[in-house]
Amino acid sequence: MSKQWDYYNMVGFAPETDPPDDLERLSVVAAETALFLDFDGTLVDIAPTPDAITVDGSLKSLLTDLNRRHNGAVAIVSGRNLQEIEHYLGDCAPTVSGGHGAELRHGGEHLHGVKCDADRLDHIKKAVKEFAVLDPRVIAEDKSFGIVLHFRQHPELECKVRDFLTILVGEDDAFELQSAKMAVEIKPKGISKADAIGRILAFKEFSGRSIMFAGDDDTDESAFSWVNQQGGVTVKIGEGPTCARYRTHSPSTFKAWLREQVEAGRS
Numbered sequence: 001m002s003k004q005w006d007y008y009n010m011v012g013f014a015p016e017t018d019p020p021d022d023l024e025r026l027s028v029v030a031a032e033t034a035l036f037l038d039f040d041g042t043l044v045d046i047a048p049t050p051d052a053i054t055v056d057g058s059l060k061s062l063l064t065d066l067n068r069r070h071n072g073a074v075a076i077v078s079g080r081n082l083q084e085i086e087h088y089l090g091d092c093a094p095t096v097s098g099g100h101g102a103e104l105r106h107g108g109e110h111l112h113g114v115k116c117d118a119d120r121l122d123h124i125k126k127a128v129k130e131f132a133v134l135d136p137r138v139i140a141e142d143k144s145f146g147i148v149l150h151f152r153q154h155p156e157l158e159c160k161v162r163d164f165l166t167i168l169v170g171e172d173d174a175f176e177l178q179s180a181k182m183a184v185e186i187k188p189k190g191i192s193k194a195d196a197i198g199r200i201l202a203f204k205e206f207s208g209r210s211i212m213f214a215g216d217d218d219t220d221e222s223a224f225s226w227v228n229q230q231g232g233v234t235v236k237i238g239e240g241p242t243c244a245r246y247r248t249h250s251p252s253t254f255k256a257w258l259r260e261q262v263e264a265g266r267s
Ligand SMILES: O=P(O)(O)OC[C@H]1O[C@H](O[C@H]2O[C@H](CO)[C@@H](O)[C@H](O)[C@H]2O)[C@H](O)[C@@H](O)[C@@H]1O
Pocket: 038, 039, 040, 041, 042, 045, 046, 047, 048, 049, 050, 051, 052, 053, 077, 078, 079, 080, 081, 141, 148, 150, 152, 180, 181, 182, 183, 217, 219
């Protein structure tokens, strides 16, 4: 990335122009690299609602080929519930972290669930669902360890949603807000995609490898920062300020580049 973009990233400000796509600078990623891939906005296009995404056969075959090339060192690290990633990707994604790091599946086993105050979480969920009933312009997405309010259909509601969730979570020691694209979520404090990647790196398929992480959203920034510190490769999909070191325009350009990696490894 150019010095100019490094500067914009550093000050957290980007001009209103398309950021450069500089992924071609990363010609080949070695098969010895452990790949960590975000899901929404990275492997699938952003859709009007959470359940309107399209997962086609080409994504499944890409993930299968990547798992083969990287000897199983490929993980999906998503904000979605683990169960949803399983629904969309099935066996093509043997290692998955869901709920921004709250859930983990590896080797066919569900290994990690964060501890949280179930009564407090129920209270939060009830209040958020009531809000969505009173204002049906927003969508409430219930998760195992949190709840989201989506306002993509009505961006003008962002302040109303954010103010409501801020008051609801208050000074709570156990829960916090997480911003996402056209959505705000309440999730347990202290979980992160960076931690999820750290835990996955302890598995034998992943251990000792160099790291690459690709993502598109605010929820991915902690992981970008951590992977940068480990000397890994970080890729931001789409526009917006980021501390990722590389950038590409869209899920399509990113998947085309991943496909090139698989083909280059075959020749
Ligand atoms: O960490 P990710 O895998 O990127 O998941 C982040 C959130 O993705 C989903 O919401 C986003 O995508 C929706 C479908 O394209 C879109 O309608 C919404 O506006 C986006 O915020 C998902 O619904 C959330 O649970 C994830 O946390």
